Amino acid sequence: MKIVSRLIAAILFVCFFFFALRNTQEVTLHLFLGYERTDPLVLVLLVFFAVGAVLGVLAMSPIALRHRREAARYKKALNQIQRQQEETAQVQAQPPQPDSVITAQHIL
Numbered sequence: 001m002k003i004v005s006r007l008i009a010a011i012l013f014v015c016f017f018f019f020a021l022r023n024t025q026e027v028t029l030h031l032f033l034g035y036e037r038t039d040p041l042v043l044v045l046l047v048f049f050a051v052g053a054v055l056g057v058l059a060m061s062p063i064a065l066r067h068r069r070e071a072a073r074y075k076k077a078l079n080q081i082q083r084q085q086e087e088t089a090q091v092q093a094q095p096p097q098p099d100s101v102i103t104a105q106h107i108l
Contacts, residue, residue: 001002020042 023041023045025041026038027041027044028036029044030036
């Protein structure tokens with residue numbers, strides 16, 4: 001499986017590398033307030049891809065944190081249930097104690 005994933009990664013790298021080589025023409029971005037910037041197309045695409053990936057991770061972080069909190073709460077509850085089961089098993093493993101013991105001192 002490791003070989004397959006590395007092979008796929010190598011193929012993707014080669015494809016993206018040749019894509020970058022083929023898209024070196026200059027593009028002009030017209031930004032706010034009349035500001036313009038001219039850069040190679042592949043650099044513009046890379047920057048927008050990186051910004052999109054960061055925004056995607058930021059958008060998913062509240063959901064991931066909520067799942068992490070829920071998992072911690074469930075783990076705590078599970079540990080508590082396991083402790084209760086262990087205590088119950090220890091009590092059941094002990095031999096039963098007699099209800100009362102009558103000694104000679106009690107009779108006199």
